[in-house]
Every structure is written in structure tokens, then in C-alpha cells.
Amino acid sequence: MTQEETSGTAQEEASRVENKLEEENKELKERLLYLRAEIENMKRLINKEVEKAKAETTERIMSRIINIYENMKRAVNDIEQGNNPFRLAEGIKLILKEVESLLNSEGVKKMEVVGKQFDPFIHEAVAFVEDPAIENDNTIIEEIDPGYTLGDRILKPPKVKVARKPKTQQE
Structure with a gap:
């Protein structure tokens, strides 16, 4: 070739x-x-x-x-x-x-908040009280107006009363 x-x-x-x-x-x-x-x-x-x-x-x-x-x-x-x-x-x-x-x-659920820790991103505090008997600071002691969720979204934040330890006990 x-x-x-x-x-x-x-x-x-x-x-x-x-x-x-x-x-x-x-x-x-x-x-x-x-x-x-x-x-x-x-x-x-x-x-x-x-x-x-x-x-x-x-x-x-x-x-x-x-x-x-x-x-x-x-x-x-x-x-x-x-x-x-x-x-x-x-x-x-x-x-x-x-x-x-x-x-x-x-699927709308009422939030259970009494006894839980206050979280300003979830709850709306309408009152703070000092309470020497509480174990944890910023504990929700009363629900003033209920809150509701739908799945993991908050439809309406609850209005709550929050207890704090007296200033002398916090230190």
C-alpha cells in the first residue's frame, strides 16, 4: 500500500x-x-x-x-x-x-405553654412577675391569650405571664 x-x-x-x-x-x-x-x-x-x-x-x-x-x-x-x-x-x-x-x-393546634421557658420569638409576654418559688428564670406561669400553630408555623403567638426569680436570687 x-x-x-x-x-x-x-x-x-x-x-x-x-x-x-x-x-x-x-x-x-x-x-x-x-x-x-x-x-x-x-x-x-x-x-x-x-x-x-x-x-x-x-x-x-x-x-x-x-x-x-x-x-x-x-x-x-x-x-x-x-x-x-x-x-x-x-x-x-x-x-x-x-x-x-x-x-x-x-391541623390547627392550640399551643401548650404554661411551665415552658419564655421565648420572645414564640411567645408574647404581657406581664413579668418575680416569684422566689420558680426553679427556672423566665418560666411561663399563665396563659393570658392562647396561641395556635399549623404544622411548624405559628399562626397566633400566645400572650403569657412570665415569672422571674427575684433579683437577689439571680446572682
């Missing part, structure tokens, strides 16, 4: 490899475009499902709130009509149970 033949064969081989690489590159680019389109479709589908879930949740909660609202309107009407106060009290108790049921079904 002459040098020209070897050179020609090498060029043919290089050309064949180049064509093959160009074809593979084209296929990979097409695949990449397809996958990008798939990702965009998945994003749209997920966003649509999230919006649907939000709408269904809002609808479910609002329908229960409407029932509570209608019952409150009936209670106000009973007050305006001068109806039996016992009946009114019973109606308000039922409304309260409806609200509690709604809160429970949505």
Missing part, C-alpha cells in the same frame, strides 16, 4: 468518524430539545395540579366557613328577635364546636 492509498484510507476513515459524530451530535441535540419540552410540560402539569389542590382546599374550607357564618347570622337574628337566651347560648355553643372542628380538621 502506498502512502497515497494509506492517506486516502485515513481520510475516508476520518470522514466516516466525523459523519458518525455529527449524526450522534444531531441525535443528542434532538434528545435534549425533547427532554427540555418534557420538563416544561411537567412543570406546567405540576403547577396546574398545585393550583387545583389550592382551589379545592379553599373551596372545602370556605364551604365550612359559610355554614358557620350562616349559623352566626341566625344567632344575631335570635338576639334581635329577643328569643330565648338559653336557645341562643346553645346555638353559640354549636357554632363554637363547628369552629373547633374546622380548626382541628385543618
